[in-house]
Amino acid sequence: MPLPPDTIIGIDLGTTNSCGAIAHGDGQVKLIPYKGGDYTIPSIYAIDDKGHELIGHEAKRQWQLNPRNTLYATKRLIGRAPKDDVVESVQKSVQYRVHAGTQNDVALDCHGRTFHVPEISAKILAKIRDVASDHLGFKVQRAVVTVPAYFTDRQRQAVKEAGTLIDLEVVRIINEPTAAALAYGIGKRLDERVLVYDLGGGTFDVSIIEIRERVFEVKATGGDIFLGGIDFDNAIIEHVLDDFRKKHGIDLSSDPVAMQRIKDLAERTKIDLSARGEAPFSIPFITMTPQGQPLNMDVKFDRKLLEALTQHLVDRTLKIMGAVMVDAGITAKDIDEVMLVGGQTRMPIIQDRLTRFFGKPPSKGVHPDEAVAIGAALYGWSLQESSDLKIQLLDVIPMAIGIEQAGGTMHVVFPRNAAIPNAKTVAATSSVDGQKELVVRIFQGDHPETARNELLGEFTFSGVRPCRAGEVRLEIMFEVNIEGILTMSAKDLDTGRKMQTTVRVASA
Incomplete structure (x- = not known):
């Protein structure tokens, strides 16, 4: 059909x-x-x-x-x-x-x-x-x-x-x-x-x-x-580089072609060791001695060694x-x-x-x-x-989404594992007299300090009524859709006016 x-x-x-x-x-x-x-x-x-x-x-x-x-x-x-x-x-x-x-x-x-x-x-x-x-x-x-x-x-x-x-x-x-x-x-x-x-x-x-x-x-x-699997490969790579350094006094890590050959074989060896108990790790003519003699890489590899090198990753x-x-x-x-x-x-x-x-x-x-x-x-x-x-x-969302409070602490709007789609409102007000803009910094992460979390962006709400500090009553609406993507809007509760939102992904 x-x-x-x-x-x-x-x-x-x-x-x-x-x-x-x-x-x-x-x-x-x-x-x-x-x-x-x-x-x-x-x-x-x-x-x-x-x-x-x-x-x-x-x-x-x-x-x-x-x-x-x-x-x-x-x-x-x-x-x-x-x-x-x-x-x-x-x-x-x-x-x-x-x-x-x-x-x-x-x-x-x-x-x-x-x-x-x-x-x-x-x-x-x-x-x-x-x-x-x-x-x-x-x-x-x-x-x-x-x-x-x-x-x-x-x-x-x-x-x-x-x-x-x-x-x-x-x-x-x-x-x-x-x-x-x-x-x-x-x-x-x-x-x-x-x-x-x-x-x-x-x-x-x-x-x-x-x-x-x-x-x-x-x-x-x-x-x-x-x-992921790349980190298991890297554990093998570090081990064979170290072994080669000890045997020959040569560091191969700055040789891109040698490193690529090692990387390819590391992945193949890891895959082989899922089916077999041991696999040779051999690369002929990996480099030369200062005198121009070719050197081979030869390391004995078995499943037990791979498991020992990667145990910390499995534990994680x-x-x-x-x-x-x-x-x-x-x-x-x-x-x-x-x-x-x-x-x-x-x-x-x-x-x-x-x-x-x-x-x-x-x-x-x-x-x-x-x-x-x-x-x-x-x-x-x-x-x-x-x-x-x-x-x-x-x-659900994988980690909390929140806004930065005075002092750099995180005010959580959606906690980790909150169901999505989801919507929440947060009350806000002006902090100085005559303020015309409200800047909200949004973070994602589970640490109480925003500096340790991922900055999602800076949202500027323009068109705030200039009043004395604390007199403006704003309501900010946060919405996370089915894809886990966040959108925001704001409303002045006294006038009913919706404010335009400009999203600027903040620079570091």
Whole structure:
């Protein structure tokens, strides 16, 4: 059956790999295939030495030879301020240059050009859209795009912006664990409480979701957008660099081509060790001695060593999971199923630790790499007029949203795990005589001091009646929509006049 041209596809925009899917008929889902039969595409963008743009598999193939001009794991930087310590730690682990952008954001250098992070996300989205359009026979113009549950408002806005840059209407943004739960639960007439443990290439999320037939209610969520498979790779990389330094007195970390060869083998070794007990870590002719003698890298690697090097990362995931369970007010015995999402969950120790924690093995009910795109496609299909699938999503915000009070403390408007959509009003007044503007600074995060939270923006309400301090009675309305995105408006209670709001993303 031909699909209508207003069809909404589902896109999982991942840190290391992305994936597209389409739902049709009575809920059949098809993953969108690429040349060569792959269903996932590396989230990588490059410019080669001839100035050609490369995206996905083509970009990955030339990565070793062109590490300075190959941009990867950029999702970790989307919607972030440049002063962020995250940006510093990313710069240490990537070969391309990361620096402050012109819009209180992060910019990336590639082959003499500078890009804002949403531009790179837009190029990956465009590739998925174009492959889907070729496959379906019409130009895809609408999509549901997934993001980590632990993304802030600013990061969600940046993903929307990426869609706008390529004229792709992002009809809805939904959280990755929620999408995976949709893939698991639609059509099964379930009444279950599931815990989604989502450890992908760059981010970690845990969500506890109650599924009642077609109602999916998130009870609590938590995560770390700086914890994923890349960090497991980096633990291997640090170990082999250290071993080489001790053996030969040479530091390879400043050699971009050697580092890229090590990075590729680290990822392959990690994957091999999920199926085998040991794997050789050998790279011939990695560098030369000062006398011109070629040197090889040779390290013995087994599963026990990998588990020892990454135990702190696995422990971090379980600590976050425990905190989310406390937030939801439940214990291990209250969970009906544990769902594993994300490629890193294939690591046997992760499955063993979860089995011990819950007293039963995790569910094999969804494909860890494809569930998020499938769930996004099902949700996209439910939003179409021609669909008879009606899904009710009741999600939450991952961390508190509030405004700065005098003294720099946070006045919480929406607490962590507040249900969305949601709306709240806050009373405000003028603080000095004759004031004509009211400036409100909005933050997101769970720390009582705003300086430790993420600044979402500065909202200026102009047109305030000039009165004596404290005489103006204003009401500010905060609304968070189903996508977790914030909007604001203000009203003068004495005159009934609504004030215009100008939103300025504050500079650092």
